[in-house]
Amino acid sequence: MLKKNTWNTCFFALCVTIFLFTTTINYGQGEAANWYFGRNAGINFNNGSIKSLEDGAIKTNEGCASISNSKGELLFYTDGVLVWDKNHNIMPNGSDLLGHKSSTQSAVIVPKPKSDSIYYIFTVINAGNIEGVRYSEVDMTLNNGNGDITSNKNILLATPSTEKISAVKHANGNDYWVATHGWNSDEFSVFKVTESGVDTTAVKSTVGSYHGITSFNGIGYMKFSPNGKRLALAKWGVDSTVEIFDFDSSSGLISNPIILDNFFGRDYENGAYGIEFSLNSNLLYVTEINLTTYIGKLYQFDLTDYNKLAIINSNILIYQGRDVLAAIQLGPDGKIYVCNAFSRFLSVINNPNIIAPNCNYERGAISLGNKSAVYGLPTFIQSVFVANIEIDNACLTGATQFSIKTDEPIDDILWDFGDATVSNEEIPVHDYQTTGVYTVKAKIKSGNSILNVTKEVVIYESPIAYKAENYVICEDSANDGFESFNLKSKDSEILGSQSDADFQVSYFESSEDAEANENVLNSQIINKKNYQKIFSRISNRLNSECYDISSFLLIVETAIARDVEDFNLCINNGNAAKLVVDLNQFDDKIYSPNVVTPYSDYIITYHLSQAKADSATDVLVPENFEIKNNSVTIYARLENSEAGCFTTTNFKIIINEASAHQPSDLYLCDDASNDGKEFFDLASQKSAILNSQTGKVTFHASQLDADTGNLPLDENFENQSRSQEIFVRVENLVNATCYDITSFYIEVTSQPTAGQVADYIICDDQSNDGKEIIDLSQFDASVFNGQSSTDFA
Structure with missing residues (x-):
């Protein structure tokens, strides 16, 4: 029963042989x-x-x-x-x-x-x-x-x-x-x-x-x-x-x-x-x-x-x-x-x-x-x-290897694989004949003890990767050998009569990646060369280690406009509604620099809809395109002026805002210890910093930390010096690269100490009415007691 600073006050084995030993666990x-x-x-x-x-x-x-x-x-x-x-x-x-x-x-x-x-x-x-x-x-x-x-x-x-x-x-x-x-x-x-x-x-x-x-x-x-x-x-x-x-x-x-x-x-x-x-x-x-x-x-x-x-x-x-x-x-x-x-x-x-x-x-x-x-x-x-069973290969095709993970010495062992088959090898290999769930048991002699270890083992079906036809795309386009391929369209060929609900198909650029199930390709890719080999891996959805691999070629005869990533703009001046963008900057992203046809033979135009891009109407003026919303979709048309063929692509221009508004400085009066340190509630500044916008606010001890987003300060922060600058990073919730920085000061003011003033006696004047005018400022020096009058009043 730890009582201080609770949550409310601080966020702080079937064996066919019987072993006779002293202990069985x-x-x-x-x-x-x-x-x-x-x-x-x-x-x-x-x-x-x-x-x-x-x-x-x-x-x-x-x-x-x-x-x-x-x-x-x-x-x-x-x-x-x-x-x-x-x-x-x-x-x-x-x-x-x-x-x-x-x-x-x-x-x-x-x-x-x-x-x-x-x-x-x-x-x-x-x-x-x-x-x-x-x-x-x-x-x-x-x-x-x-x-x-x-x-x-x-x-x-x-x-x-x-x-x-x-x-x-x-x-x-x-x-x-x-x-x-x-x-x-x-x-x-x-x-x-x-x-x-x-x-x-x-x-x-x-x-x-x-x-x-x-x-x-x-x-x-x-x-x-x-x-x-x-x-x-x-x-x-x-x-x-x-x-x-x-x-x-x-x-x-x-x-x-x-x-x-x-x-x-x-x-x-x-x-x-x-x-x-x-x-x-x-x-x-x-x-x-x-x-x-x-x-x-x-x-x-x-x-x-x-x-x-x-x-x-x-x-x-x-x-x-x-x-x-x-x-x-x-x-x-x-x-x-x-x-x-x-x-x-x-x-x-x-x-x-x-x-x-x-x-x-x-x-x-x-x-x-x-x-x-x-x-x-x-x-x-x-x-x-103390002990557990480990397995290697839980697939019906191929042998399953068993071992015991334990720090206890193994003097003897008896395995039961759950299908009326046993072994006394320390690391046995077993072939299951059907898929299913098997209760595997190991009875281990360790000194004067017996350890009985049990594990439910599921043996999964292994799929077959059928050979798919080569994937050929023929477009009346730029003839550069590059194209966008939807690899998922080959799934049915690779699956054959096998169910998509039971097996998953993935695609890779190398046989090594396919074997390791690493660097899986997106379903939509652009080939890196003509006649590029793609490796398909079909695996059991319940156990990806049960798999088979086949391959096919990507063949391209014409070119197409390249896919362009969405373009994020970051502003921090509070005006997110209107920006002017030069669309020409996207030309090189749309046009492939490795095409045979010269760049000069292509015309790139920009439009606000797919229909207008297809018909080449209402062409946008690229040099000074004004964005009137926080997100706009641009449709680009890449046309071969010699062949008269074209292809289109589209991308979004997204405006992200992150403005760090200037908050007021924070002041605290030093406590009785007068050590110059106090805990400041930095979170209290968030409202003023965000100024009605949404965003992630973090506090940092340096401009560098704020710029990199590293080492955020605890929001219940104890200052390190009487006056300390705190740097604030406001980060856009959607685009973390969009941020703004401001700062404010936190200061602990010293606890004043009033000096002792001696009693002051004055004689009554001739009126003898007990009233006299006294200049109280003459006692200032005694009250300040050596403290600066510029710091205290």
Whole structure:
């Protein structure tokens, strides 16, 4: 429960052989494919790529949890209080769970073993409140298959509790462990989830430090390592520590504590907060939040030599700066994602298994679009990240290669390809006979453990690229060998009897580009030479890697007027209605300089309609064509005066406006610190700068930055000197190259100090009426007390 500067106050395996080993663990990574967190923020992991999700309904400062199916399709998500289904609607009974959106880890979602429809949401309250740790049951068969909370809702497990919770696979490979930590206690409570449900009798471990005294000490993340062998937690605030333990996934017991104390900030608004293991479980990452200075830190610790001194000495400060780094979470791709509080991006540790700085921390790598992170990221069952199946070639034509991506050693392996075929090769190759969806399983012996990994594999149909006839265009034109070709007109020949709904045709200039599916040509192109070869690639619309290639020639016998790009004019004088343009400047764009016929044999005229261009009537005077609207279409006629043939083309002349009007300077009186620095609301100047027009307004510290659009200033800007010039760039919303620059000054005026004036005594005159005329200006020097009378009055 981080309380300072919340959102309102700061924008901040079917196996034919049985392996007998000690541990059996099932893994699949689709469950963690969709993340929803923060202020309607979200990301989706799909085949190695990440895209932002802006459809989420969640608004939470900290805790949240999401769950998807093995295919990576969203099921539901929660902030510990409300539960939203895959359509982002609150489930009918999905409210009033007894977690809290300001609890560090308000929830974690665990599936019921051997069930396809039952899930448990474990919740933890904030600040050690009496609601403690509870669970609620979700039945996905309810609510028309969108899921709902059953009568098993808010079942108490333990109280009071810290804001920490984490889940991992049981050693038997079927069940799960859910770990929590008591409040005003040094005791862990670990609950087992089996096919019978949640065992409410906890496995207790009294180990590690005492968590209590102040509610701030309940804040901070707790995580199992992906291999389930360790548990680590962060305790924020006063007495801030990071604690690391051994975990026995057979018994649920926690032991062998290593407490990293006297290392992190230790006051009421400072301390360790986010925590995460690398995918190989050898490195630990910790974030430190200081809500007094707003300085964020990111540390890496090496756990290879498992003793306190070695771990502390291994620490590497990866980042320290103005980013408030909060939650950190391992992703399905093996990277670690770092929450930049109150921002519209996430940072990434790209190679978390490697000692820093080679772990490659990338600030601001993932955009959240128009949504924002706060402090939290979703909590997942940590063991889902330890291994996954990778494939090469999912097409019916050609063999499919399988491999396992894992940091655990592979001693033995048994594959089931989902079509009653098996293999014990580590990297097998398999030929499927029909298209379809196959459940591929791999049972891996790794030391004393078995890892069962499952992946849904879709085998797609491979198309045939039929040979198309050469594309010949014969025009009675300039005979220069260049022409505009509509490549899409060849689609039906290449498809043959294959359906356009199933297969897509693309075109390329080289066989290399076609093989790599790079540099796809536009449907309408101009050939670069006569008898130019074009390569056509037909690919499955559901999987572009299932493809075939053929080719044909482009043959041209006559010339045509070249296509001309739309011409954008930029003005910033406020008069967008009337401009004079010399149309002759477009002549060279319309006429090809490589034609055989001399330029002198051509006549180029300009018109305001296609009909007039075709009939060569109402020819425009090109030298001084006046544009009376913000956009006008010009029709150009290219005529061969010798042959009497012509062709036409058209383009638009578009006027874009961007005017930066001069705003007034901004002044602020210095505060009591009198340090000459204050925060100026630069956004308040936008109205005067735009002056009723639309446009993108950014503020910059220099003319160069404004001209290039680089390094925009925060609109809540703290000046660097008492008087500072701020440069403003107004950019047209349609044409970013159209912009105007102005500037204004921001100035912090000094706080005046009035000097002490001694009492002034004067004698009454003879009238003895108690009234006298006094020149008060004689006291000015005392009041100014050395301050300039030109600065103060």
